Amino acid sequence: MDKLIITAAVTGAEVTRDLQPNLPLTPEEIAEEAYNCYKAGASIIHVHARDEEGKPTQDYEYYKKIKEAIENRCNVIFQPSTGGATWHSFEERMQPLRLNPEMATLSAGTSNFGDDIFINTNEYIEKFAEEMLKRNVKPEIEVFERGMIKNALTLVKKALLKPPLHFDFVLGVPGACPGEIEDLVYMVSKIPSDSTWTVAGIGRYELPLAMHAIAMGGHVRVGFEDNIYFKKGEKAKSNAQLVERIANLAKEYGRDIATPDEARKILNIR
Template structure:
Protein backbone atom coordinates (compact mmCIF):
# COMPACT_ATOMS: atom_id res chain seq x y z
CA UNK A 1 0.00 0.00 0.00
CA UNK A 2 2.87 2.39 0.70
CA UNK A 3 3.88 2.40 -2.96
CA UNK A 4 1.63 5.49 -3.33
CA UNK A 5 3.31 7.51 -0.60
CA UNK A 6 5.63 9.58 -2.89
CA UNK A 7 8.06 11.58 -0.70
CA UNK A 8 5.95 11.18 2.44
CA UNK A 9 7.35 9.26 5.42
CA UNK A 10 5.93 5.82 6.15
CA UNK A 11 6.49 6.25 9.88
CA UNK A 12 5.24 9.84 10.23
CA UNK A 13 2.06 11.69 9.35
CA UNK A 14 1.82 15.46 9.09
CA UNK A 15 -1.43 16.61 10.67
CA UNK A 16 -2.77 19.95 9.44
CA UNK A 17 -5.52 21.69 11.41
CA UNK A 18 -7.76 23.86 9.22
CA UNK A 19 -9.17 26.10 11.91
CA UNK A 20 -11.76 28.46 10.46
CA UNK A 21 -12.34 28.57 6.69
CA UNK A 22 -14.45 31.15 4.89
CA UNK A 23 -17.92 29.61 4.98
CA UNK A 24 -18.64 27.87 8.29
CA UNK A 25 -20.33 30.02 10.94
CA UNK A 26 -20.73 29.97 14.70
CA UNK A 27 -24.37 29.12 14.02
CA UNK A 28 -23.11 25.90 12.39
CA UNK A 29 -20.82 25.20 15.36
CA UNK A 30 -20.27 27.62 18.27
CA UNK A 31 -16.72 26.28 18.73
CA UNK A 32 -15.58 27.86 15.44
CA UNK A 33 -12.78 30.41 16.05
CA UNK A 34 -13.34 33.56 13.97
CA UNK A 35 -11.33 36.45 15.46
CA UNK A 36 -7.54 36.67 15.86
CA UNK A 37 -7.34 35.82 19.55
CA UNK A 38 -9.67 32.83 19.14
CA UNK A 39 -7.82 31.59 16.06
CA UNK A 40 -4.41 31.94 17.69
CA UNK A 41 -5.56 30.06 20.79
CA UNK A 42 -7.02 27.30 18.60
CA UNK A 43 -3.75 27.07 16.65
CA UNK A 44 -1.71 26.64 19.82
CA UNK A 45 -4.11 24.04 21.24
CA UNK A 46 -3.98 22.07 17.99
CA UNK A 47 -0.19 22.14 18.02
CA UNK A 48 -0.24 20.89 21.62
CA UNK A 49 -2.62 18.09 20.52
CA UNK A 50 -0.28 16.94 17.74
CA UNK A 51 -0.82 19.13 14.68
CA UNK A 52 2.37 20.13 12.88
CA UNK A 53 0.67 22.70 10.61
CA UNK A 54 -2.22 25.13 11.01
CA UNK A 55 -4.13 26.43 7.99
CA UNK A 56 -5.39 29.92 8.68
CA UNK A 57 -8.31 31.92 7.32
CA UNK A 58 -9.54 35.14 8.90
CA UNK A 59 -12.92 36.83 9.23
CA UNK A 60 -13.99 40.46 9.29
CA UNK A 61 -15.54 42.10 12.34
CA UNK A 62 -18.90 40.52 11.43
CA UNK A 63 -17.34 37.04 11.18
CA UNK A 64 -17.65 36.96 7.38
CA UNK A 65 -14.93 35.47 5.18
CA UNK A 66 -12.20 38.03 4.63
CA UNK A 67 -8.69 38.70 3.36
CA UNK A 68 -8.13 41.68 5.67
CA UNK A 69 -4.41 42.01 6.15
CA UNK A 70 -4.73 43.41 9.67
CA UNK A 71 -6.61 40.28 10.76
CA UNK A 72 -3.87 38.03 9.37
CA UNK A 73 -1.22 40.23 10.93
CA UNK A 74 -2.88 40.10 14.35
CA UNK A 75 -3.44 36.33 14.20
CA UNK A 76 0.07 35.47 13.04
CA UNK A 77 1.55 37.94 15.52
CA UNK A 78 -0.23 36.31 18.44
CA UNK A 79 0.97 32.82 17.45
CA UNK A 80 4.54 33.99 17.00
CA UNK A 81 4.50 36.00 20.24
CA UNK A 82 3.51 32.80 22.05
CA UNK A 83 6.67 31.14 20.64
CA UNK A 84 4.55 28.34 19.24
CA UNK A 85 6.66 26.46 16.65
CA UNK A 86 3.71 25.29 14.55
CA UNK A 87 4.11 25.62 10.76
CA UNK A 88 1.90 28.46 9.50
CA UNK A 89 -0.10 27.99 6.31
CA UNK A 90 -2.03 31.11 5.24
CA UNK A 91 -4.88 30.97 2.77
CA UNK A 92 -4.81 32.97 -0.44
CA UNK A 93 -8.53 32.35 -0.92
CA UNK A 94 -10.64 33.86 1.84
CA UNK A 95 -13.93 34.22 -0.01
CA UNK A 96 -15.42 36.04 -2.97
CA UNK A 97 -14.69 39.43 -4.47
CA UNK A 98 -11.16 40.04 -3.21
CA UNK A 99 -8.49 41.58 -5.41
CA UNK A 100 -5.38 39.72 -6.43
CA UNK A 101 -3.38 42.04 -4.18
CA UNK A 102 -5.67 41.23 -1.22
CA UNK A 103 -5.04 37.54 -1.77
CA UNK A 104 -1.27 37.79 -2.18
CA UNK A 105 -0.37 40.41 0.45
CA UNK A 106 -0.75 38.24 3.60
CA UNK A 107 1.78 35.60 2.56
CA UNK A 108 4.05 38.11 0.82
CA UNK A 109 4.30 40.37 3.86
CA UNK A 110 4.01 37.89 6.75
CA UNK A 111 6.11 35.17 5.10
CA UNK A 112 4.57 32.00 6.54
CA UNK A 113 6.23 28.77 5.57
CA UNK A 114 3.23 27.63 3.51
CA UNK A 115 0.36 29.31 1.66
CA UNK A 116 -2.50 27.81 -0.29
CA UNK A 117 -2.40 27.73 -4.09
CA UNK A 118 -5.81 26.75 -5.52
CA UNK A 119 -4.92 25.34 -8.89
CA UNK A 120 -8.02 26.26 -10.90
CA UNK A 121 -11.46 27.81 -11.12
CA UNK A 122 -14.53 25.88 -9.96
CA UNK A 123 -18.24 26.26 -9.24
CA UNK A 124 -17.78 26.56 -5.48
CA UNK A 125 -20.60 24.89 -3.52
CA UNK A 126 -22.60 24.96 -6.77
CA UNK A 127 -23.41 28.59 -5.95
CA UNK A 128 -20.58 30.91 -6.99
CA UNK A 129 -17.58 30.82 -9.30
CA UNK A 130 -14.34 30.50 -7.34
CA UNK A 131 -12.02 32.38 -9.67
CA UNK A 132 -8.39 31.39 -10.10
CA UNK A 133 -7.52 32.74 -13.52
CA UNK A 134 -4.27 31.66 -15.21
CA UNK A 135 -2.79 35.16 -14.87
CA UNK A 136 -3.55 35.20 -11.14
CA UNK A 137 -2.06 31.73 -10.63
CA UNK A 138 1.12 32.76 -12.41
CA UNK A 139 1.35 35.94 -10.35
CA UNK A 140 0.62 34.03 -7.14
CA UNK A 141 3.18 31.34 -7.88
CA UNK A 142 5.89 33.85 -8.72
CA UNK A 143 5.08 35.87 -5.58
CA UNK A 144 5.49 32.73 -3.47
CA UNK A 145 8.89 32.05 -5.00
CA UNK A 146 9.95 35.65 -4.36
CA UNK A 147 8.76 35.51 -0.73
CA UNK A 148 10.29 32.09 -0.04
CA UNK A 149 6.85 30.62 0.72
CA UNK A 150 6.11 27.03 -0.29
CA UNK A 151 2.77 26.53 -2.09
CA UNK A 152 0.30 24.05 -0.69
CA UNK A 153 -1.37 23.12 -3.96
CA UNK A 154 -5.07 22.56 -3.30
CA UNK A 155 -6.64 20.15 -5.77
CA UNK A 156 -10.41 19.70 -5.98
CA UNK A 157 -10.48 17.73 -9.25
CA UNK A 158 -8.16 16.13 -11.80
CA UNK A 159 -8.13 19.24 -13.97
CA UNK A 160 -6.54 21.21 -11.14
CA UNK A 161 -3.90 18.52 -10.73
CA UNK A 162 -3.07 18.72 -14.44
CA UNK A 163 -2.89 22.52 -14.19
CA UNK A 164 -0.45 22.23 -11.29
CA UNK A 165 1.73 19.86 -13.31
CA UNK A 166 1.80 22.45 -16.10
CA UNK A 167 2.99 25.14 -13.68
CA UNK A 168 5.65 22.77 -12.36
CA UNK A 169 6.98 22.39 -15.90
CA UNK A 170 6.90 26.17 -16.38
CA UNK A 171 8.76 26.78 -13.10
CA UNK A 172 5.92 28.80 -11.57
CA UNK A 173 5.71 26.07 -8.92
CA UNK A 174 9.01 24.63 -7.77
CA UNK A 175 9.64 20.94 -7.10
CA UNK A 176 9.30 19.11 -4.84
CA UNK A 177 5.66 20.21 -4.78
CA UNK A 178 3.25 19.70 -1.90
CA UNK A 179 -0.36 18.78 -2.73
CA UNK A 180 -3.51 18.89 -0.63
CA UNK A 181 -6.23 16.67 -2.13
CA UNK A 182 -9.57 18.26 -1.25
CA UNK A 183 -12.53 15.90 -1.67
CA UNK A 184 -16.21 16.38 -0.99
CA UNK A 185 -16.70 20.07 -1.77
CA UNK A 186 -19.83 20.56 -3.92
CA UNK A 187 -18.51 21.43 -7.37
CA UNK A 188 -15.45 19.19 -6.95
CA UNK A 189 -14.76 15.46 -6.74
CA UNK A 190 -16.73 13.45 -4.19
CA UNK A 191 -15.07 12.24 -1.00
CA UNK A 192 -14.53 8.57 -1.86
CA UNK A 193 -11.62 6.15 -1.68
CA UNK A 194 -11.88 5.63 -5.45
CA UNK A 195 -11.41 9.34 -6.15
CA UNK A 196 -8.58 9.67 -3.64
CA UNK A 197 -6.67 6.76 -5.14
CA UNK A 198 -7.21 8.13 -8.66
CA UNK A 199 -5.71 11.49 -7.73
CA UNK A 200 -2.81 9.97 -5.79
CA UNK A 201 -1.92 7.71 -8.70
CA UNK A 202 -1.69 10.78 -10.97
CA UNK A 203 0.55 12.83 -8.68
CA UNK A 204 4.11 13.54 -9.85
CA UNK A 205 6.68 11.27 -8.23
CA UNK A 206 8.68 14.13 -6.74
CA UNK A 207 6.09 15.48 -4.31
CA UNK A 208 4.50 15.21 -0.89
CA UNK A 209 0.75 15.03 -0.39
CA UNK A 210 -2.06 15.13 2.12
CA UNK A 211 -5.82 14.77 1.89
CA UNK A 212 -9.10 15.53 3.57
CA UNK A 213 -12.78 14.83 3.03
CA UNK A 214 -15.75 17.10 3.60
CA UNK A 215 -19.04 15.77 4.96
CA UNK A 216 -20.05 12.13 5.12
CA UNK A 217 -16.91 10.92 3.35
CA UNK A 218 -14.50 12.61 5.75
CA UNK A 219 -13.58 9.57 7.84
CA UNK A 220 -13.44 7.33 4.76
CA UNK A 221 -10.87 9.64 3.16
CA UNK A 222 -8.93 9.96 6.43
CA UNK A 223 -8.53 6.21 6.83
CA UNK A 224 -7.69 5.64 3.16
CA UNK A 225 -5.10 8.43 3.12
CA UNK A 226 -3.39 6.96 6.19
CA UNK A 227 -3.33 3.52 4.56
CA UNK A 228 -1.81 5.02 1.40
CA UNK A 229 0.94 6.81 3.31
CA UNK A 230 -0.58 10.27 3.05
CA UNK A 231 -0.71 13.21 5.39
CA UNK A 232 -4.01 14.39 6.88
CA UNK A 233 -5.91 17.65 7.20
CA UNK A 234 -8.79 18.01 9.65
CA UNK A 235 -10.66 20.82 11.36
CA UNK A 236 -13.78 22.93 11.63
CA UNK A 237 -13.14 24.54 8.26
CA UNK A 238 -13.99 21.24 6.62
CA UNK A 239 -16.39 19.55 9.05
CA UNK A 240 -18.46 20.91 11.93
CA UNK A 241 -19.51 17.39 12.95
CA UNK A 242 -17.14 14.97 14.64
CA UNK A 243 -19.41 12.06 13.78
CA UNK A 244 -22.89 11.87 12.30
CA UNK A 245 -25.17 14.12 14.35
CA UNK A 246 -22.40 14.94 16.86
CA UNK A 247 -20.99 18.48 16.74
CA UNK A 248 -17.24 18.68 17.23
CA UNK A 249 -16.16 20.25 20.50
CA UNK A 250 -13.08 21.89 19.01
CA UNK A 251 -10.49 21.73 16.26
CA UNK A 252 -8.11 19.81 18.50
CA UNK A 253 -10.67 17.02 18.94
CA UNK A 254 -10.15 16.17 15.26
CA UNK A 255 -6.37 16.32 15.67
CA UNK A 256 -6.48 13.96 18.62
CA UNK A 257 -8.44 11.41 16.60
CA UNK A 258 -5.97 11.43 13.72
CA UNK A 259 -3.07 11.01 16.11
CA UNK A 260 -4.84 8.10 17.82
CA UNK A 261 -5.81 6.34 14.59
CA UNK A 262 -2.40 6.90 13.00
CA UNK A 263 -0.79 5.16 15.95
CA UNK A 264 -2.88 2.10 15.13
CA UNK A 265 -1.29 2.15 11.66
CA UNK A 266 2.19 2.34 13.18
CA UNK A 267 2.57 5.99 12.24
CA UNK A 268 3.40 8.83 14.60
CA UNK A 269 2.27 12.44 14.35
CA UNK A 270 5.14 14.45 12.89
CA UNK A 271 6.42 17.33 14.95
CA UNK A 272 6.54 20.73 13.30
CA UNK A 273 10.28 20.39 12.74
CA UNK A 274 9.81 16.93 11.25
CA UNK A 275 7.14 18.37 8.98
CA UNK A 276 9.57 21.04 7.83
CA UNK A 277 12.10 18.34 6.95
CA UNK A 278 9.53 16.22 5.08
CA UNK A 279 8.18 19.22 3.16
CA UNK A 280 11.62 20.58 2.36
CA UNK A 281 11.15 23.79 4.35
CA UNK A 282 14.56 24.85 5.54
CA UNK A 283 13.87 28.08 7.42
CA UNK A 284 11.78 28.49 10.57
CA UNK A 285 10.16 31.86 10.07
CA UNK A 286 9.00 32.10 13.66
CA UNK A 287 12.52 32.45 15.08
Protein backbone atom coordinates (compact mmCIF):
# COMPACT_ATOMS: atom_id res chain seq x y z
CA MET A 1 0.00 0.00 0.00
CA ASP A 2 1.30 3.49 -0.81
CA LYS A 3 2.05 5.85 2.01
CA LEU A 4 -0.95 7.97 3.01
CA ILE A 5 -1.38 11.37 1.37
CA ILE A 6 -3.26 13.78 3.62
CA THR A 7 -4.80 16.85 2.03
CA ALA A 8 -5.81 19.79 4.21
CA ALA A 9 -8.71 21.85 2.79
CA VAL A 10 -8.14 24.73 5.17
CA THR A 11 -10.64 27.43 4.19
CA GLY A 12 -13.20 26.48 1.52
CA ALA A 13 -15.72 28.90 0.05
CA GLU A 14 -18.71 28.33 2.28
CA VAL A 15 -17.57 28.40 5.92
CA THR A 16 -17.56 31.69 7.84
CA ARG A 17 -15.81 32.88 11.00
CA ASP A 18 -19.19 32.87 12.72
CA LEU A 19 -19.38 29.13 12.15
CA GLN A 20 -15.70 28.40 12.79
CA PRO A 21 -13.83 31.15 14.69
CA ASN A 22 -10.43 29.63 13.78
CA LEU A 23 -11.00 29.73 10.02
CA PRO A 24 -7.90 31.11 8.20
CA LEU A 25 -8.85 33.89 5.76
CA THR A 26 -5.94 36.15 4.80
CA PRO A 27 -3.00 34.85 2.73
CA GLU A 28 -0.78 34.97 5.83
CA GLU A 29 -3.31 33.09 7.94
CA ILE A 30 -3.84 30.48 5.22
CA ALA A 31 -0.08 30.02 4.79
CA GLU A 32 0.47 29.69 8.54
CA GLU A 33 -2.31 27.13 8.74
CA ALA A 34 -0.83 25.30 5.74
CA TYR A 35 2.52 25.14 7.52
CA ASN A 36 0.94 23.78 10.71
CA CYS A 37 -0.94 21.18 8.66
CA TYR A 38 2.30 20.24 6.89
CA LYS A 39 4.00 19.72 10.26
CA ALA A 40 1.05 17.54 11.33
CA GLY A 41 1.36 15.33 8.22
CA ALA A 42 -0.38 17.04 5.29
CA SER A 43 1.37 16.93 1.92
CA ILE A 44 -1.28 18.81 -0.11
CA ILE A 45 -3.04 22.07 0.77
CA HIS A 46 -6.32 22.64 -1.06
CA VAL A 47 -6.78 26.41 -1.26
CA HIS A 48 -9.75 28.76 -1.67
CA ALA A 49 -8.84 32.45 -1.52
CA ARG A 50 -10.82 35.09 0.39
CA ASP A 51 -10.77 38.86 -0.12
CA GLU A 52 -10.29 41.56 2.56
CA GLU A 53 -13.89 41.14 3.65
CA GLY A 54 -13.50 37.38 3.96
CA LYS A 55 -15.61 36.73 0.85
CA PRO A 56 -14.56 33.95 -1.57
CA THR A 57 -12.58 35.25 -4.53
CA GLN A 58 -10.97 33.52 -7.49
CA ASP A 59 -8.77 36.54 -8.19
CA TYR A 60 -5.31 35.62 -9.51
CA GLU A 61 -3.50 38.07 -7.21
CA TYR A 62 -4.94 36.55 -4.02
CA TYR A 63 -3.97 33.03 -5.11
CA LYS A 64 -0.50 34.27 -6.03
CA LYS A 65 -0.01 35.79 -2.58
CA ILE A 66 -1.15 32.59 -0.89
CA LYS A 67 1.06 30.39 -3.09
CA GLU A 68 4.13 32.52 -2.34
CA ALA A 69 3.38 32.70 1.38
CA ILE A 70 3.06 28.90 1.54
CA GLU A 71 6.22 28.35 -0.53
CA ASN A 72 8.15 30.61 1.84
CA ARG A 73 7.32 28.22 4.69
CA CYS A 74 7.44 24.67 3.29
CA ASN A 75 7.39 22.51 0.13
CA VAL A 76 3.85 21.23 0.52
CA ILE A 77 1.83 20.78 -2.73
CA PHE A 78 -0.29 23.88 -3.44
CA GLN A 79 -3.63 22.83 -4.92
CA PRO A 80 -5.86 25.81 -5.79
CA SER A 81 -9.57 25.37 -6.37
CA THR A 82 -11.04 25.86 -9.82
CA GLY A 83 -14.45 25.20 -8.25
CA GLY A 84 -14.56 28.46 -6.32
CA ALA A 85 -17.99 29.26 -4.91
CA THR A 86 -21.21 28.24 -6.71
CA TRP A 87 -21.72 31.83 -7.91
CA HIS A 88 -18.26 32.32 -9.48
CA SER A 89 -18.16 32.55 -13.27
CA PHE A 90 -16.20 30.16 -15.45
CA GLU A 91 -13.66 32.91 -16.21
CA GLU A 92 -13.14 33.68 -12.52
CA ARG A 93 -12.67 30.02 -11.74
CA MET A 94 -9.95 29.69 -14.41
CA GLN A 95 -7.71 32.35 -12.86
CA PRO A 96 -5.63 30.26 -10.41
CA LEU A 97 -4.42 28.08 -13.31
CA ARG A 98 -2.39 31.03 -14.57
CA LEU A 99 -0.03 30.30 -11.66
CA ASN A 100 0.87 26.93 -13.23
CA PRO A 101 0.33 25.12 -9.93
CA GLU A 102 1.54 21.54 -9.61
CA MET A 103 -2.05 20.46 -9.04
CA ALA A 104 -5.59 21.89 -9.17
CA THR A 105 -9.11 20.61 -8.70
CA LEU A 106 -11.31 19.71 -11.67
CA SER A 107 -14.98 19.26 -10.82
CA ALA A 108 -16.35 16.65 -13.20
CA GLY A 109 -20.05 17.51 -13.35
CA THR A 110 -23.02 19.48 -12.10
CA SER A 111 -24.81 18.77 -8.83
CA ASN A 112 -27.01 20.35 -6.25
CA PHE A 113 -24.91 21.98 -3.55
CA GLY A 114 -27.02 22.73 -0.51
CA ASP A 115 -29.63 25.19 -1.74
CA ASP A 116 -27.47 26.13 -4.75
CA ILE A 117 -26.37 24.46 -7.98
CA PHE A 118 -22.69 23.84 -8.64
CA ILE A 119 -22.54 24.15 -12.41
CA ASN A 120 -19.98 22.26 -14.46
CA THR A 121 -21.20 21.82 -18.03
CA ASN A 122 -19.31 19.54 -20.42
CA GLU A 123 -17.89 22.66 -22.03
CA TYR A 124 -16.51 23.92 -18.68
CA ILE A 125 -15.02 20.57 -17.75
CA GLU A 126 -13.34 20.18 -21.12
CA LYS A 127 -11.90 23.69 -21.00
CA PHE A 128 -10.53 23.25 -17.47
CA ALA A 129 -8.99 19.91 -18.46
CA GLU A 130 -7.50 21.38 -21.63
CA GLU A 131 -5.94 24.27 -19.72
CA MET A 132 -4.49 21.93 -17.10
CA LEU A 133 -3.05 19.69 -19.80
CA LYS A 134 -1.50 22.69 -21.53
CA ARG A 135 0.06 23.95 -18.29
CA ASN A 136 1.11 20.51 -17.03
CA VAL A 137 -1.10 20.80 -13.93
CA LYS A 138 -2.14 17.50 -12.30
CA PRO A 139 -5.94 17.49 -12.05
CA GLU A 140 -7.62 16.20 -8.93
CA ILE A 141 -10.97 15.05 -10.31
CA GLU A 142 -13.70 16.09 -7.88
CA VAL A 143 -16.53 13.57 -7.89
CA PHE A 144 -19.80 14.49 -6.20
CA GLU A 145 -21.94 11.89 -8.01
CA ARG A 146 -21.28 8.60 -9.84
CA GLY A 147 -21.88 10.10 -13.32
CA MET A 148 -18.87 12.33 -12.82
CA ILE A 149 -16.55 9.32 -13.03
CA LYS A 150 -18.07 8.57 -16.43
CA ASN A 151 -17.52 12.21 -17.46
CA ALA A 152 -13.84 11.93 -16.51
CA LEU A 153 -13.45 8.74 -18.55
CA THR A 154 -15.00 10.53 -21.54
CA LEU A 155 -12.28 13.16 -21.18
CA VAL A 156 -9.66 10.41 -21.28
CA LYS A 157 -11.16 9.20 -24.60
CA LYS A 158 -10.93 12.77 -25.90
CA ALA A 159 -7.25 12.89 -24.78
CA LEU A 160 -7.99 15.80 -22.42
CA LEU A 161 -7.09 13.78 -19.31
CA LYS A 162 -4.00 11.59 -19.11
CA PRO A 163 -4.09 8.43 -16.96
CA PRO A 164 -3.26 7.53 -14.28
CA LEU A 165 -6.12 9.64 -12.95
CA HIS A 166 -6.45 10.98 -9.43
CA PHE A 167 -9.97 11.25 -7.97
CA ASP A 168 -11.36 13.00 -4.91
CA PHE A 169 -14.72 11.58 -3.81
CA VAL A 170 -16.51 14.46 -2.10
CA LEU A 171 -19.25 12.64 -0.25
CA GLY A 172 -22.00 14.02 1.93
CA VAL A 173 -22.63 17.38 0.26
CA PRO A 174 -26.33 18.14 0.89
CA GLY A 175 -28.10 17.49 -2.42
CA ALA A 176 -25.38 15.23 -3.84
CA CYS A 177 -24.13 11.72 -3.06
CA PRO A 178 -24.24 10.87 0.67
CA GLY A 179 -21.17 9.61 2.49
CA GLU A 180 -22.09 6.15 3.67
CA ILE A 181 -19.29 3.58 3.51
CA GLU A 182 -21.17 1.78 0.70
CA ASP A 183 -21.06 4.98 -1.38
CA LEU A 184 -17.29 5.12 -1.10
CA VAL A 185 -16.81 1.43 -1.87
CA TYR A 186 -19.07 1.74 -4.92
CA MET A 187 -17.26 4.81 -6.26
CA VAL A 188 -13.86 3.15 -5.82
CA SER A 189 -15.10 0.08 -7.70
CA LYS A 190 -15.91 2.25 -10.74
CA ILE A 191 -12.55 3.93 -11.36
CA PRO A 192 -9.73 2.50 -13.50
CA SER A 193 -7.48 0.22 -11.45
CA ASP A 194 -4.35 2.31 -12.07
CA SER A 195 -6.02 5.41 -10.51
CA THR A 196 -5.28 6.97 -7.15
CA TRP A 197 -8.06 8.37 -5.00
CA THR A 198 -8.75 10.38 -1.88
CA VAL A 199 -11.96 11.01 0.02
CA ALA A 200 -13.42 14.19 1.48
CA GLY A 201 -16.26 13.28 3.82
CA ILE A 202 -18.48 16.24 4.56
CA GLY A 203 -19.52 16.94 8.17
CA ARG A 204 -20.16 13.82 10.20
CA TYR A 205 -19.02 11.63 7.30
CA GLU A 206 -15.44 12.91 7.52
CA LEU A 207 -14.01 10.59 10.14
CA PRO A 208 -15.63 7.26 9.18
CA LEU A 209 -14.77 7.73 5.51
CA ALA A 210 -11.21 8.73 6.36
CA MET A 211 -10.77 5.63 8.51
CA HIS A 212 -12.02 3.40 5.70
CA ALA A 213 -9.81 5.12 3.13
CA ILE A 214 -6.77 4.45 5.31
CA ALA A 215 -7.62 0.74 5.37
CA MET A 216 -8.63 0.56 1.68
CA GLY A 217 -5.40 2.07 0.36
CA GLY A 218 -6.93 5.41 -0.60
CA HIS A 219 -5.92 8.83 0.64
CA VAL A 220 -7.66 11.34 2.91
CA ARG A 221 -8.77 14.97 2.81
CA VAL A 222 -9.83 16.80 5.95
CA GLY A 223 -10.20 20.45 6.93
CA PHE A 224 -12.62 23.25 7.65
CA GLU A 225 -13.88 23.30 4.05
CA ASP A 226 -15.44 19.90 4.74
CA ASN A 227 -16.00 19.78 8.48
CA ILE A 228 -15.66 22.35 11.26
CA TYR A 229 -16.01 19.89 14.17
CA PHE A 230 -13.47 17.74 15.94
CA LYS A 231 -16.22 15.63 17.41
CA LYS A 232 -19.94 15.96 17.96
CA GLY A 233 -20.63 19.29 19.67
CA GLU A 234 -16.94 20.28 19.79
CA LYS A 235 -15.50 22.55 17.12
CA ALA A 236 -11.96 21.86 15.95
CA LYS A 237 -9.22 24.15 17.27
CA SER A 238 -7.45 24.19 13.92
CA ASN A 239 -7.13 22.38 10.61
CA ALA A 240 -3.88 20.92 11.94
CA GLN A 241 -5.79 19.22 14.76
CA LEU A 242 -7.88 17.40 12.14
CA VAL A 243 -4.79 16.44 10.13
CA GLU A 244 -2.98 15.22 13.23
CA ARG A 245 -5.81 12.87 14.13
CA ILE A 246 -5.69 11.26 10.67
CA ALA A 247 -1.90 10.91 10.86
CA ASN A 248 -2.21 9.25 14.28
CA LEU A 249 -4.93 6.86 13.08
CA ALA A 250 -2.85 5.87 10.06
CA LYS A 251 0.23 5.27 12.19
CA GLU A 252 -1.79 3.14 14.62
CA TYR A 253 -3.04 1.15 11.63
CA GLY A 254 0.52 0.73 10.36
CA ARG A 255 0.37 3.04 7.35
CA ASP A 256 3.11 5.63 7.00
CA ILE A 257 2.42 9.23 6.04
CA ALA A 258 3.71 10.57 2.70
CA THR A 259 5.95 13.61 2.64
CA PRO A 260 5.16 16.16 -0.10
CA ASP A 261 7.90 14.69 -2.32
CA GLU A 262 6.59 11.17 -1.77
CA ALA A 263 3.10 12.41 -2.61
CA ARG A 264 4.48 13.91 -5.85
CA LYS A 265 5.82 10.47 -6.82
CA ILE A 266 2.63 8.62 -5.87
CA LEU A 267 0.52 11.07 -7.90
CA ASN A 268 2.88 11.30 -10.88
CA ILE A 269 3.22 15.04 -10.48
CA ARG A 270 5.72 16.66 -12.84
